[in-house]
Amino acid sequence: MLLPRDTEDLVDIVSAAAADGTKLELAGGGTRSGFGAHRDSRIVSLRQIAGVIDYDPAELVLTVRPGTLLADIEALIAAEGQMLAFEPWGDAGATIGGTVASGVAGSRRVTAGSARDHLLGFTGVSGRGQAFVAGAKVVKNVTGYDLPKLMAGSWGRIGAMTEITLKVLPRPRQTVTMVARGLALDAAYAAMARALGSNAEVSAAAALPTGEVLLRVAGFAPSVAARCAALPGLLVGHCRLEPMDDAEAAALWQNAMTGAHVGGSVRWDVHIAPRHASRLIDALTALAIDWSMDWGGGRIWIGTEATCDGVRQAAAQLGGEARLVQAPAEMRARIGAFHPRPPGVSRLEQRVRRAFDPADVFATGRFGEDADADQFFV
């Protein structure tokens, strides 16, 4: 494993790799290394390029180095009553660089956006071994192409970040979870859609196979009280709502958000138009799946023992997509982590990737990104 200490080290490492054909796999804390299949590549860990560079709460802007621990950042900004609004989550050891590069987002994503929506700028080193800057350190900017969007969720495929500027937002003063119980799938979707489409400003909505629908109401205390009082009336005919104990709610949200407790040695992360969520789950009964649902039905964690790509096929048929986030090594070697792109998108993506990495230094094949897409897009 290579452990660069700064931009100069990274430039040297990437330039040398570009020259001699070595493949480089970028890593942060290594907490998501089970995503995809490791190929013949050298791991470059950015965890030594760490530390907070600038944080001004009143400007809503935080600049840090990529190896800084996510937990440390959350503690730092929580002390100022702020948060990363995309609700990133990860195991102990997760870094902010890895979090942004893997496009992590939690339950609040449905209303507050993802890592892509909060990455204002970065400095980095491209696959050409060149340092460059993209975006800026202010919350509103349209100067030049929005390369931070390309970098967020890129899984290290266009370059390494050496400095990351994020938008931060005030942490809600109060959060209450309202719960409905005993709902069938269709009723659960309808309740979430009604709640998210109401002016009660529900910030997150999740559903579990045990029949619970969770609705999160967050903000200033008088507002939370008013919205929690209004919600049952808004959902008359859908379900009965009641406030939920904080500790119980936290455990259920964690399950909905991370899928960590979904059973089965194989886990898929399905992103889909929420209205198709119940059809997807119905279509998969033959695979004996377990599941949990976040983003009002827009994200479904699917757990199974089946090592085929049936979940991906079903998601594709409904216009969605499925990422393989956990599986035995044999399956990961056979089935790509990324959902295949339509051929036109795939070609375009390849050209954009090569705009940063013409020598394919970061194209390790880890994610099955070169898989033949034809079976999904005919």
Add this chain to the structure above:
Amino acid sequence: MSIAMPKPDASTLAKRNGIVAALRRIVPGEGVIADPDGLRPWESDGLTAYRQTPMVVVLPETVEQVSEILRWCARENVKVVPRGSGTSLSGGALPLEDAVLLGMGKFKRILDIDYEDRVAVVQPGVTNLAITQAVEARGFYYAPDPSSQIACSIGGNVAENSGGVHCLKYGLTTNNVLGVELVLMTGEVVRLGGKHLDPGGLDLLGVIVGSEGLLAVVTEVTVRILPKPETARAVLVGFPDAESAGACVAQVIAEGVIPAGMEMMDRPAIHAAEAFVNVGYPLDVGALLIVEVDGPAAECDHLIDEIARIANANGATTSRVSQSEAERVAFWAGRKAAFPAVGRISPDYYCMDGTIPRRRLPEVLGRMEQLSQKYGLGVANVFHAGDGNLHPLILYDANVPGELDRAEEFGNDILRLCVEVGGVLTGEHGVGIEKRDLMPEMFTEADLMQQQRVKCAFDPGLLLNPGKVFPTLHRCAELGRMHVHHGALPHPDLPRF
């Protein structure tokens, strides 16, 4: 008039008749405009100081036509300037003498509204406001609200990543678009994103939004629609100076309040607006804040009290809370009319759009005052105070020889100042031609070349909207070269565009 456009290509001009005939074959009937009278309305966009009659205008009605036009132009090496409603304030849709102007105004249909999943699928020529109008009966709206929303198109909003007064709380266009269908210069039709969140792979949609018409032509847009807040209230607060108003803004945010809108006006802007619309703005203050909060009534009441407390603690001299919807609208009327109001006190004005870290505001305003004296031109400031986005309006008279040039130089100095204090050249209007030559103030050559390589991945012939955004457009082959320390590149046979 200091910004030069690329020299027209003589061979393209020489084959104009053939180009017009080819476009007429693709778009029959009224869809091709080539006569001088017909072309005149198309010679400018919202940056009216710059005018150029286009070679020809084509107004396709179908995706197939857009595709055929682009494919034909690529084959014949003819440049294309895409255009929405032509409201760009940075010259993003300024025609070129040797380019086809591709107007998307006939793509006016709303294709699908899905209230349960809260998305709408629309064609690019639909206006920003028309989306809200289509969904408001069911209690929804489309959040980004640029001041030109009655006229500007969603396709143009995607190209420019448009903002508006509510974007601190609700985001820019990029945060509210889920998918697009687009046509590449080759004629290939590609769909990015859709009705689901966070598709995997590289976020190509993210780089299309805000690409100023240089990467592709968007033919369909999927946007999020939001439930309309239950209520909205505004408070009008006067301060002796911009410094105390700025301190108030910082404290509001530091105390955890993200208002739906937070606007500041300086004394010249207040006076111009009040003279124009008579809404009762206080005239004896140095800076005026309009702070709007939205949400449940209980939240608005709570936040209005908080804001009043913070304003008083920062030396507010006047404060008025809207007591009715009519009064809230009146508070905004002056701000929304600020540009035309300034147009009444000065024959011409030039609107700037830098963003700064808010804490530097007093210093920036002070130095802007010095620049105003240096150039002998007045300036009025309206300011999206919550997110640090400044709109200085430079007052000049285009009929006075040299004043436009002085106004442009003044504007350039303001934008250099924004970058110097840690800000950016443009917060929401785009680079276009206006700030093109200032890009090196903010980016190194290496940074700009990396952006241009993305351009090359989409449009290797550099035929889409040339002369915009980049001060120098390098040939793609030149940008593709790699400097390598030792030995040769691996896989020399790989296409590196």
